[in-house]
Amino acid sequence: MLKVSNLNIYYDHIHAVKDLSIEVEEGKIVCLIGANGAGKTTTLQSISGLLPIRSGEITFKDKSIIKSKPHLITHMGIAQVPEGRRIFTNLSVLDNLKLGSYAIKDSLQNKEKEIKRIYERFPILKERSNQRAGTLSGGEQQMLAIGRALMSRPKLLLLDEPSMGLSPIYVETIFEVIEDLIHEGVTILLVEQNANIALSISDYAYVLETGRIVKSGTSEDLMNDPDVKVAYLGA
Numbered sequence: 001m002l003k004v005s006n007l008n009i010y011y012d013h014i015h016a017v018k019d020l021s022i023e024v025e026e027g028k029i030v031c032l033i034g035a036n037g038a039g040k041t042t043t044l045q046s047i048s049g050l051l052p053i054r055s056g057e058i059t060f061k062d063k064s065i066i067k068s069k070p071h072l073i074t075h076m077g078i079a080q081v082p083e084g085r086r087i088f089t090n091l092s093v094l095d096n097l098k099l100g101s102y103a104i105k106d107s108l109q110n111k112e113k114e115i116k117r118i119y120e121r122f123p124i125l126k127e128r129s130n131q132r133a134g135t136l137s138g139g140e141q142q143m144l145a146i147g148r149a150l151m152s153r154p155k156l157l158l159l160d161e162p163s164m165g166l167s168p169i170y171v172e173t174i175f176e177v178i179e180d181l182i183h184e185g186v187t188i189l190l191v192e193q194n195a196n197i198a199l200s201i202s203d204y205a206y207v208l209e210t211g212r213i214v215k216s217g218t219s220e221d222l223m224n225d226p227d228v229k230v231a232y233l234g235a
């Protein structure tokens with residue numbers, strides 16, 4: 001579904017992503033694990049069209065997207081849940097959701113249907129619909145960020161560190177939601193520093209170190225890999 005080939009990204013002279021190649025098969029959860037500063041967010045931002053790439057190719061359903069504007073990439077079916085959630089704290093929960101489909105040409109009716117679906121998935125967001133989003137707890141804000149991304153009815157969801165800063169109970173809830181989404185036909189590319197949880201939920205994994213993929217394999221294989229155990233699983 002998604003194919004990234006020999007991607008290179010620079011911030012001025014900093015070579016942040018080096019010859020990175022990854023693939024995400026439809027219907028799977030693929031994760032990219034790596035320490036802080038490894039280049040995970042940079043990779044996701046480039047897929048979403050938010051960062052210029054120096055060289056390489058990114059195709060979605062066999063179509064190059066490297067020259068597409070971010071809103072068109074959303075339109076094609078890719079949505080991102082950004083690191084740190086980035087919700088609009090001064091807007092209501094409902095208005096945050098509405099912004100998720102702002103760039104999407106769809107009938108008002110369909111958009112309202114989508115809001116209903118999201119409220120069914122996250123009843124707490126319905127309860128807090130008219131509340132300022134900044135008053136939500138961290139876990140609720142993460143639900144809102146996921147809900148907002150779902151408003152564009154993505155085929156591929158890019159999740160950037162959804163577990164960051166959340167209490168264990170919310171981490172569990174969020175990862176249950178991620179697993180549900182797979183059953184509803186959403187493919188997932190997950191970025192995490194929390195390798196334990198990422199490997200336990202995903203089908204395939206890539207390990208990123210200072211901008212370079214150093215290992216890849218089924219998540220099960222990587223979970224049993226001695227190097228991965230020592231470096232990422234606290235063994």
Ligand SMILES: Nc1ncnc2c1ncn2[C@@H]1O[C@H](COP(=O)(O)OP(=O)(O)O)[C@@H](O)[C@H]1O
Nearest residue numbers: 011014016034035036037038039040041042043
């Ligand atoms: N806006 C930026 N300007 C300059 N350097 C950046 C910027 N964003 C990230 N970097 C650098 O790029 C590298 C990768 O960062 P990032 O993709 O945020 O890593 P991760 O998400 O894995 O923590 C790091 O060395 C970081 O310092």
Ligand SMILES: [Mg+2]
Nearest residue numbers: 040041042083
């Ligand atoms: Mg990051």
